[in-house]
Amino acid sequence: MFLRPCYRRKNGKRHAIRDGLEVKLCPTPDGQETFVLCRSRDRREKEKAMHARFEQRIAEGLRRIAATCQRQRLQPAVVGQRVGRVLGRNSRAAGLFAVDVQTDRQGRARLAWQKVEAWRDWAALSEGCYLLRSNIHDWSDEELWKTYIQLTEAEAAFRVQKSDLAIRPIWHQKEDRVLAHILVCFLAYVLWKSLSRWCLRAGLGHEPRRVFEELGKIRLVDVVLPTRQGTEIRKRCITRPTDHQAILLQHLGLRLPTRPMADV
Numbered sequence: 001m002f003l004r005p006c007y008r009r010k011n012g013k014r015h016a017i018r019d020g021l022e023v024k025l026c027p028t029p030d031g032q033e034t035f036v037l038c039r040s041r042d043r044r045e046k047e048k049a050m051h052a053r054f055e056q057r058i059a060e061g062l063r064r065i066a067a068t069c070q071r072q073r074l075q076p077a078v079v080g081q082r083v084g085r086v087l088g089r090n091s092r093a094a095g096l097f098a099v100d101v102q103t104d105r106q107g108r109a110r111l112a113w114q115k116v117e118a119w120r121d122w123a124a125l126s127e128g129c130y131l132l133r134s135n136i137h138d139w140s141d142e143e144l145w146k147t148y149i150q151l152t153e154a155e156a157a158f159r160v161q162k163s164d165l166a167i168r169p170i171w172h173q174k175e176d177r178v179l180a181h182i183l184v185c186f187l188a189y190v191l192w193k194s195l196s197r198w199c200l201r202a203g204l205g206h207e208p209r210r211v212f213e214e215l216g217k218i219r220l221v222d223v224v225l226p227t228r229q230g231t232e233i234r235k236r237c238i239t240r241p242t243d244h245q246a247i248l249l250q251h252l253g254l255r256l257p258t259r260p261m262a263d264v
Contacts, residue, residue, distance in 0.1 A: 014037070014039065017141075017142045017145065020040060020041035020042055021038065021039070021040050021041070022038070022039045023036055023037065023038050023039075023141045023142065023145055024036070024037040024141065025140070025141040025144075027137070031137065032135070033133060033134065033135055034133075034134050034135070034136060034137055034139075034144070035131055035132065035133055035134075036131070036132040036134070036141045036144050036145060037129065037131055038129065038130050038131070038132065038145060039128055039129050040128045040129075040130075041128065042128075043127075043128040043130070044127045044128025044129075045128075046128075047127040047128060048124075048127050048128075050092055051092060051093050051096075051123055051127070054090040054091075054092040054093035054094075055093040055096055057086075057089075057090045057093075058086055058087065058090045058093055058094065058096070058097055059097075061086035061090075062083070062086065062097070062099065062111065062113055065079060065082050065083060065086070065111055066110075066111040069108065069109050069110055069111055073106075073107075073108050074108065074109045075109060076101045076102075076103055076109040078109070079101050079109040079111060080101050083099050083101065083111070087099075095116065095119045095123075096115055096116055096119050096120055096123075097113050097114075097115060097116070098113060098114050098115075098116050099111070099112075099113040100112045100113065132144055132145065132148050192208070195208045195212075196208050198252070199211055199252075202251040202252050202253070203251055204248065204251055204252075211248055211252075214244060214245060214248060215245060215248060215249070217242075217245070218238065218239055218241055218245060218256070219238070219239045220236055220237070220238055220239075221236070221237045221238070221239065222234060222235070222236050222237075223235045223236075223237055223260065235260035236260065237260050238256050238257060241256065
C-alpha cells in the first residue's frame with residue numbers, strides 16, 4: 001500500500017492522506033469536540049454493492065407478498081408483518097421503499113409500494129463516508145485518523161487470536177499459569193505479525209490468512225516399504241504443488257524438496 005503526501009489546507013477542505021482516502025477536519029463551534037469526516041473509495045464501492053443487493057432482495061420479497069395477496073385472502077395485519085420481516089432482514093435499503101398495505105372492497109389486503117429516490121440520492125452521497133469523534137483539539141485530521149486505525153488494528157489482533165490462532169480463554173487458578181498463558185498468546189501474535197510482514201515484503205499483501213490456506217493444501221506423505229529382514233524403510237514425500245502454490249512459494253523464497261527425505 002502506497003501513501004500519498006498529506007496536503008495541508010487551512011480552509012477546511014478535504015485532502016488525501018493515502019490513495020483512495022480523503023479526510024476533512026470539522027471542529028464544533030463551541031470547540032469542545034472535533035469531528036473528522038472520512039471518505040473511502042473502497043468503502044464506497046462496498047456499500048454501493050450492499051445497497052444494490054439489499055434493494056433487489058426487498059423488491060423480490062415484496063413481489064412475492066403481492067402475488068400471495070392475489071391468490072389468498074390475507075388480513076392487512078398479516079401482510080404488514082410479512083413486509084416488516086422483509087424490511088428488517090434487509091434494513092440497509094429499507095428506507096428506499098415506501099410500502100402501503102391497502103384493503104379492497106372484499107376486505108382482502110393489497111400491497112403497493114414505490115421507491116423513494118430522495119433516499120437513493122442521499123445514499124449515493126453518503127456511501128463510503130464515516131465520521132470520527134474526538135475531544136482532542138490540537139491534533140491534525142491525519143493524526144486522529146491514524147489513532148483510530150490503531151484501535152481497529154488492536155481489535156483485529158483479538159480476532160486473530162480467537163480465529164486464526166484458535167486461542168480461547170483458559171480459566172487458570174494460579175497466577176504463574178495465567179502469566180504463562182498470556183505469554184503464549186503474545187508470542188503467537190508476534191509470530192503472526194512476523195508472518196504478515198514476510199508476506200508483505202514478498203508482495204502478497206499484509207494478510208497471511210489466504211496464503212496459509214493455499215499452502216496448507218500441500219500434503220506430506222509417509223511411504224513405508226517393508227524389507228525381507230523384517231524392518232521397514234520410511235520415506236517422507238511432498239505432493240507436487242499446483243501452479244498457484246508454486247507462484248506463492250517463489251514469492252516467499254521457499255523451495256520444496258524434490259526427492260524423498262531421509263528416514264522418519
